[in-house]
Amino acid sequence: MRDDIVTIEPDEGLRTWGWVSYLLHLVVAVAAVLPGAQVSIALLVVALVIDLVKKGDAANTWQASHFSWRIRSVVWAGVLYLLTxxxxxxxxxxxxxxxxxxxxxxxYRIVKGMMRMNAGLSVETA
Incomplete structure (x- = not known):
């Protein structure tokens, strides 16, 4: 664990928002892998907005890494899709x-993040 992160237990509302975001990401990720499965990109945009808005509330908690993890996952996937x-x-x-x-x-990134959050752990220490 990093010494510069204060471990304050986030409120349950923040944890709930994290799960909502992970589940929206999961629906999009599974649909992207399954041939013929289509979901609206709006689900991904909603999840990204949740992460961007709630990231500040998670500052100095173990949950902060999850918000950053999901944001980076979407940004990198988007860049890679555009490049290819x-x-x-x-x-x-x-x-x-x-x-x-x-x-x-x-x-993989979404499932890994969900497993770490379920265990109450920062995703970046994995």
């Missing part, structure tokens, strides 16, 4: 493979 989107235009199969790998990586 040209593959869809030129080569269908490599585009499908690249996006599949990104989707699996995103799902």
């Amino acid at each position: 989107s040209w593959l869809w235009l030129l080569f269908i199969i490599p585009g499908w493979i690249a996006w599949g790998l990104i989707s699996i990586w995103f799902l």
